[in-house]
Amino acid sequence: MPHINLPAGSPGIRSLFMFRPETAGPLNLLAQTLLHNPHPTLSAGERELIATYVSSLNNCKYCSTIHGAIAKHQLGNDGQTVKQVVADMETAPVSDKLKALLRIAAKVQSGGKNVTEADVAQAREQGATDIEIHDTVLIAAAFCMYNRYVDGLATFQPDDEELYDQMGAQRAREGYHSGPLKLKKDGEVAEAS
Template sequence: MPHINLPAGVPGIRSLFSFRPETAAPLNLLAQTLLHNPHPTLTAGERELIATYVSSLNNCKYCATIHGAIAKHQLGNDGETVKRLVTDMENAPVSDKLKALLRIAAKVQTGGQNVTETDVAEARNEGATDLEIHDTVLIAAAFCMYNRYVDGLATFQPDDDELYDQMGAIRAREGYHSGPLTLKKNEAVTEAS
């Protein structure tokens, strides 16, 4: 049960965005920019994997599950890569460069000052650019905030993986600018009015 009066049937951060549209606009724009908009080198799927990985490290069920579902769809319906990433990142079927970036993201998740020159050098040795390192740190830092926002107000977090998959498909296709998705029992995910 949420700690504050949030819209019924609207899961996770989307309920918080509905509750306070003034703060939702910049937070949503940040997510759109970091995860969905075109990037010179990191695919949307790779950026969603960073968000998923950090959210799983933070034990944020909603964010880890929804961003995992978005990543799945961004990666051509590849749910196995997402599962492997959150259970055994070092052996996940992703590039060595992405693994180096994920190691940096994990350091950010525990505290920004934990990122070392060695971590950055290792990412560069795998081909990571300054932009990719920057964006990885920003995605990790932003998702620590988003995760704490979602969990700190005890938002509604459904247990139905199919609903997350439906929401993930919509977000992968449309990005973060579309409105909140409402879950109705025994019905498909619908766009809230």
């Protein structure tokens, strides 16, 4: 049960965006810029993996599940890689560069000052650029905020994996400026908006 009166049937951050559209605009723009817009070197799927990983470290069910679904679709329907990154990033089938960036993201998640020169040097040794390091830190920091926003107000977080998959497909396709999926009372998708 949400701590405040949120629109019924809208999961996670979407209900918060509907409740407070004035704050939704800049938060959506940040997500669009960090995760969906073209990037010089990191794919949208890699950036979504960083968001998923940080959200899983924060135990944010909604954000880890939805961004995992978006990552799956951004990675060519590869849900197994997403699951492996969340379960054990070190053995997941991702590049050594992405593993180094995920290590930095984990350090940010536990506290920004935990990122060391050695962490950055290791990422650089694996080919990470300054913009990739910057954007990894910003994605991790932003998702600590998004996770705490979603969980701090006890938003509705459905258990239906298919629903997350449908929302993830929409976000992967349309980005963060499109509207939410419309849900029936039982959590089923009525229509996309």
